Amino acid sequence: MAGKVYDVCIVGSGAAGGTLAAHLARSGADVIVVEGGPKVNTRTAFNTHAMPFEFPNRQIPTMKPGVQGFDGERSRGLGGKTQLWNAVAWRMSQRDFKGRQHDGAGEDWPINYSDLAPYYDRIEREVGVCGNRDGLEDLPDGIFLPPVPMKCSDKMIAKGAEKLGVKIIHVRKSTRSVPAPRTDWTPARPACHFCGNCMAGCDVVAKYNSYDVHMIPALKTGKLTLQPDSVVYEIPVTNENRVTGVKFINRSTMQQGEVQARAVVVAAACAQSSSLLLMSKSRLYPNGLANSSGHLGQDFIPHFTGGVQVFLKELIGKPATDDEGYLDHAYIPSFMHNRKRGYARSFGVQFNYQNRRSVGWARSMPGFGKQYKQSVKDRYPAFVVMSPYGEMIPNRESFVDLDWSKKDKYGLPLTRRTVVWKDNDWALFKDMNKWVVNIVKAAGAEVLSVSEQPVTNHELGGCRSGNDPKTSVVDANLRSHDVPNLYVVDGSVFPSASEKNPTHTIMALALRLSDHIGEKAKKGELA
Amino acid sequence: MSDIQNEVNGERRTALKIIGAIGTTCAFPFSADELYGQHVHEAAKPPAPAGPYTPVFFKPAEYALVGHIADLIIPQTETPGATASGVPQYIDNLVSKNEQHQPLYREGLALVDSTAQSKFGKKFLELDETRQIELLLPWSEAVDRNKLTTPGAKFFKAIKSMTADGYYTSYAGLVQELGYKGNVALAAFPECTHEH
Numbered sequence: 023m024a025g026k027v028y029d030v031c032i033v034g035s036g037a038a039g040g041t042l043a044a045h046l047a048r049s050g051a052d053v054i055v056v057e058g059g060p061k062v063n064t065r066t067a068f069n070t071h072a073m074p075f076e077f078p079n080r081q082i083p084t085m086k087p088g089v090q091g092f093d094g095e096r097s098r099g100l101g102g103k104t105q106l107w108n109a110v111a112w113r114m115s116q117r118d119f120k121g122r123q124h125d126g127a128g129e130d131w132p133i134n135y136s137d138l139a140p141y142y143d144r145i146e147r148e149v150g151v152c153g154n155r156d157g158l159e160d161l162p163d164g165i166f167l168p169p170v171p172m173k174c175s176d177k178m179i180a181k182g183a184e185k186l187g188v189k190i191i192h193v194r195k196s197t198r199s200v201p202a203p204r205t206d207w208t209p210a211r212p213a214c215h216f217c218g219n220c221m222a223g224c225d226v227v228a229k230y231n232s233y234d235v236h237m238i239p240a241l242k243t244g245k246l247t248l249q250p251d252s253v254v255y256e257i258p259v260t261n262e263n264r265v266t267g268v269k270f271i272n273r274s275t276m277q278q279g280e281v282q283a284r285a286v287v288v289a290a291a292c293a294q295s296s297s298l299l300l301m302s303k304s305r306l307y308p309n310g311l312a313n314s315s316g317h318l319g320q321d322f323i324p325h326f327t328g329g330v331q332v333f334l335k336e337l338i339g340k341p342a343t344d345d346e347g348y349l350d351h352a353y354i355p356s357f358m359h360n361r362k363r364g365y366a367r368s369f370g371v372q373f374n375y376q377n378r379r380s381v382g383w384a385r386s387m388p389g390f391g392k393q394y395k396q397s398v399k400d401r402y403p404a405f406v407v408m409s410p411y412g413e414m415i416p417n418r419e420s421f422v423d424l425d426w427s428k429k430d431k432y433g434l435p436l437t438r439r440t441v442v443w444k445d446n447d448w449a450l451f452k453d454m455n456k457w458v459v460n461i462v463k464a465a466g467a468e469v470l471s472v473s474e475q476p477v478t479n480h481e482l483g484g485c486r487s488g489n490d491p492k493t494s495v496v497d498a499n500l501r502s503h504d505v506p507n508l509y510v511v512d513g514s515v516f517p518s519a520s521e522k523n524p525t526h527t528i529m530a531l532a533l534r535l536s537d538h539i540g541e542k543a544k545k546g547e548l549a
Numbered sequence: 550m551s552d553i554q555n556e557v558n559g560e561r562r563t564a565l566k567i568i569g570a571i572g573t574t575c576a577f578p579f580s581a582d583e584l585y586g587q588h589v590h591e592a593a594k595p596p597a598p599a600g601p602y603t604p605v606f607f608k609p610a611e612y613a614l615v616g617h618i619a620d621l622i623i624p625q626t627e628t629p630g631a632t633a634s635g636v637p638q639y640i641d642n643l644v645s646k647n648e649q650h651q652p653l654y655r656e657g658l659a660l661v662d663s664t665a666q667s668k669f670g671k672k673f674l675e676l677d678e679t680r681q682i683e684l685l686l687p688w689s690e691a692v693d694r695n696k697l698t699t700p701g702a703k704f705f706k707a708i709k710s711m712t713a714d715g716y717y718t719s720y721a722g723l724v725q726e727l728g729y730k731g732n733v734a735l736a737a738f739p740e741c742t743h744e745h
């Protein structure tokens with residue numbers, strides 16, 4: 023197939039792909055982003071402001087009627103999950119990169135905090151992260167916009183936490199708390215106006231998404247090509263051990279096509295990245311591309327969350343307030359990592375991000391009739407969800423693989439996740455729920471429910487980065503140990519998860535990778 | 550006035566509306582070239598009154614019974630109750646699309662009437678409200694104790710859950726009763742200034 027050969031082909035357009043694409047294009051490389059989903063217009067595509075009673079089944083669909091996108095794993099849309107994320111943005115700490123040195127569990131990263139710190143700085147300056155400088159050793163400060171004030175309910179919980187010696191801080195988010203003027207490489211953005219549920223899409227782009235903030239401004243370089251609606255199913259490799267680009271299926275026409283490039287970066291959202299490499303079988307790599315270690319898809323370490331639903335007694339029977347906007351405003355950072363405990367690693371607690379348009383807990387109020395109706399009304403302003411997030415230790419029974427018995431509409435095998443929690447995970451899970459219950463009780467709360475099972479969130483691992491080619495898939499620069507012009511960047515490269523929401527770190531990794539690949543492109547060393 | 554003139558005036562009105570909203574509700578930066586910050590939030594409106602509804606799954610007598618039980622669960626107070634908020638339509642819509650729910654409701658509603666007959670010698674809807682509540686109470690108490698061992702308790706849990714879901718996602722339930730206030734633009738988030 024004769025045609026253009028790009029310097030770099032990036033599979034996926036989310037936090038990783040979008041950040042990387044913009045910076046590579048700005049550095050002068052010829053970049054193409056191949057995205058499985060369609061182009062979506064952030065301002066008009068999402069049902070951001072819909073109310074449940076507009077729909078007969080009372081479920082608010084993600085997209086407006088007739089708008090495509092986000093209809094399945096392989097076809098989300100330009101911007102990927104950053105369109106619907108909650109924008110929580112933490113820096114990981116040195117402990118997070120070298121956890122094994124502290125407690126002997128899991129695997130260390132091949133890089134240190136100091137390697138990534140300059141890139142966290144640059145991302146924060148570029149997109150804007152609001153927060154408070156708290157001076158915590160385990161949650162490094164950054165370059166922050168002013169934090170958003172806490173809710174009344176946050177301060178009540180903070181008081182309870184304080185009694186147990188636990189500190190509550192302002193949440194840090196990639197959502198503007200002050201407007202951004204237009205710059206050469208970033209659009210003008212308004213400050214958040216607290217209208218509601220950030221995870222239903224932010225139609226004014228006060229919240230970061232990679233399409234509007236990174237990719238659209240980079241289009242004016244003339245170096246960036248966006249190719250949506252193209253589901254990548256294979257990365258071909260030559261007998262000389264070089265990848266040549268990607269093969270894709272058009273999601274509407276079902277026609278197959280090919281993009282050629284001197285280097286390929288897989289940034290397809292963690293489990294999907296493992297899955298694409300596993301599907302790319304060849305004579306050189308019969309068990310999946312870049313899988314000489316046998317670790318591809320292994321070391322899958324999503325976060326697990328608990329969940330405690332409570333009513334703050336002080337707010338029962340009070341008038342409802344408008345505190346839905348921006349979702350959670352506060353956070354309980356990890357505190358167990360330097361206390362005595364019976365397990366490795368730690369947890370942090372996100373809380374108070376319930377959507378006020380959903381009142382599912384009303385089912386569990388006792389009785390019926392006028393009294394029942396009154397008790398729901400009284401508790402509506404007092405309802406708070408606490409969600410602790412814990413770090414999972416990798417084990418051989420938790421992995422991503424392909425389910426060839428189930429195929430999607432493109433004829434591709436489904437991505438299968440298998441997660442088994444081990445003793446350390448269970449001990450951490452039980453302890454984090456116990457701490458949360460004690461904190462809310464100290465704050466004066468009725469506990470409605472405590473989850474009994476961990477639930478996965480924030481997928482991580484599968485293409486672990488490491489120095490040893492026998493136990494990792496990519497190296498410290500996120501380059502495949504096996505194939506010199508193949509890279510992976512997204513949550514899949516995390517050797518250990520930390521308890522912190524990963525996206526900010528994924529963006530910093532993507533920016534660091536853009537320096538590495540950009541350098542090679544300039545020297546003509548890519549293919 | 551020509552069509553073109555109409556269109557121009559219409560556009561101008563829209564522009565004024567947008568600028569007006571920005572000017573009065575919050576001070577957004579106005580970046581004309583990129584259209585960021587142009588946003589009008591309209592307050593939640595009650596849905597247009599629905600026409601007469603013909604149930605898809607329930608027979609007329611069953612449908613009347615569903616509505617009556619839903620109103621016993623969430624009665625009218627200063628705000629509308631379950632039936633006036635469209636809960637029976639919501640339940641019919643869900644049950645008609647879910648085969649697992651269908652026998653639960655068909656048999657559950659029959660059980661309501663047969664229990665009424667055996668206990669009080671009348672159909673459920675012919676009883677006064679005190680008797681109706683007396684009949685449902687043991688089922689409700691079993692649900693509250695999470696003892697779902699009897700068909701009555703199973704049925705009551707299903708209809709109570711759906712009534713709660715349907716009511717608190719309706720305009721009457723969410724906006725009028727609970728006082729949902731979100732989905733509007735705030736110039737700043739009101740900082741908590743109370744002594745907690």
